[in-house]
Amino acid sequence: MGTDNLIFLEVIEWFDESGRELVHRIPETGSGEIKWGAQLTVRESQAAVFFYNGRACDVFGPGRHTLKTGNLPILTKILSLPWGMKSPLRAEVFFVNKKVFPNLKWGTRDPAAFRDSELGLIRLRAFGMFNIRVLDPLRFINELVGTQGVYTTEAIAEYLSSVIVSSFNDYMGENIDTIFNLPARYSEMAEALQNLLQGEFSRFGLGLDELYINAITPPPEVQKAIDDKSRLGVFSDLNSLMKMKAAMAMENASSAQGEAGAGMGMGVGLMMPGLIAEAFRPAPSTTTAPSAPAPAGNCPACSRPLPSESRFCPSCGHALPAKSLCSACGASVPDGAKFCSACGVPVTAPSFKNCAKCGSANPSFSTYCNRCGERL
Structure with missing residues (x-):
């Protein structure tokens, strides 16, 4: 038999050198004449799909497969003669990469x-x-x-x-x-x-x-709104937030000045600690502290200040002179008042009685002397 009549077997295999191919077709364009007895090598992470005349004939798993009559027609040059030595029986193999x-x-x-x-x-x-x-x-x-x-x-x-x-x-x-x-x-x-x-x-x-x-x-813009909202949770009020933003704007402006604005940048740098401290300083309280009782004058004995409504000096214990008192309820009555501010009874001239021990004048409704405590 001459060498012209020999049909050499084909070896069909594929290596994925790029690591990115999911499918590789042999031949890549058109179709080929895969000969009877061709060797198909499929690796462990691959599968091979054999197409003949446009239809999928079989799926091959890992291993070496010989393509024979069962899955491949017998093609010879003699069968190709009517078509100009090109067989109309076309076939191709798709290699599929099954790795992750x-x-x-x-x-x-x-x-x-x-x-x-x-x-x-x-x-x-x-x-x-x-x-x-x-x-x-x-x-x-x-x-x-x-x-x-x-x-x-x-x-x-x-x-x-x-x-x-x-x-x-x-x-x-x-x-x-x-x-x-x-x-x-x-x-x-x-x-x-x-x-x-x-x-x-x-x-x-x-x-x-x-x-x-x-x-x-x-x-x-939505991210900026979320950031501003989160900052409000850190600062006590909007005024503090605006102070902080002003300080940040000045800092950014100073950094953009360059050599020509070095003096301005230094000035802003000196101002930054004060601005940040001002931003974090608690807001002043709006509640008014209770005022101390107004003094009622000085004690005639020790000359120290006397709290209002005092009957005895808190410093020396000296009995203070009786004030104008309501004859009905005993509340203090301002000079010139015609009615008691506590009970509304008309104010009349107060009546007094003298202490038998010290002789000081006491309101008529008093039981004990305001000066020495003697029972009246």
Whole structure:
């Protein structure tokens, strides 16, 4: 037999040198004449799907497989003669990488509207990562890959990211009331989203291994409003907050002056401690302290001040002269008053009686002498 009649066996295999390819097609473009008896080598983390005449014939697992009559037609150059030595019986092999592909990024391209119970209608951005793996190679090729020669993680991550964002928006609207409660619920939300997305990913022959939420952020103006609100909890009133903002503005202005404004920057630096101390100083109390009783004059014996309504000097004990008193209730009556301010009885000239011991005058209703305490 001459060498012209020999048909050499083919070896079909694929190495993923980039580490980012999900699917690799052999040949990458068009289709090929895979000969009878060709050797197909599939590695541990791969699966190979053999297509013949546009249909998937078989899925091969790890190992070395010989393509024979059962899964490949017998092609010879003789059968190719009517088509110009090119056989119409075309075949191709898709290698599918079944390892876990980690750290694929997802995120909102445009801010999503969210009705917050405390802030009203705001817009949010969300970012995170997810891990995937191919579970059903044949379904994955038929649903997503099609006839592409190479299908990388970058090509599929953009589409899967849009699927995740859609479910994220639905979950936020149904389960979250305010963004102030978000930081403590990232893990809970990620787990709930992963469960929601498992069915959607399995429709493409994929498995969602993990999903992470890195951040959910409002626009800068909403973040500024939240920061201002948190500062109000530190300072006693709005005046202190405004003083602090003025001090910060002056500090920023001084730092931007450069060499030409070095003197101004030094002056502002000297003013900063006083401004900050003023901002943290407690606000003055609005309650009025009780005033001390007005003095009623000086004691005739020791000349020391006397509190009002005193009958004896608190310093020396000297009995003080009797004042004008109401004859009905005994309350002090201001000079010139016609009626008692305590009981309303008309004021009459007071009547007195003298103490038999010391001779001092005492009101007629007194039982004991105001000066010596003798019973009257």
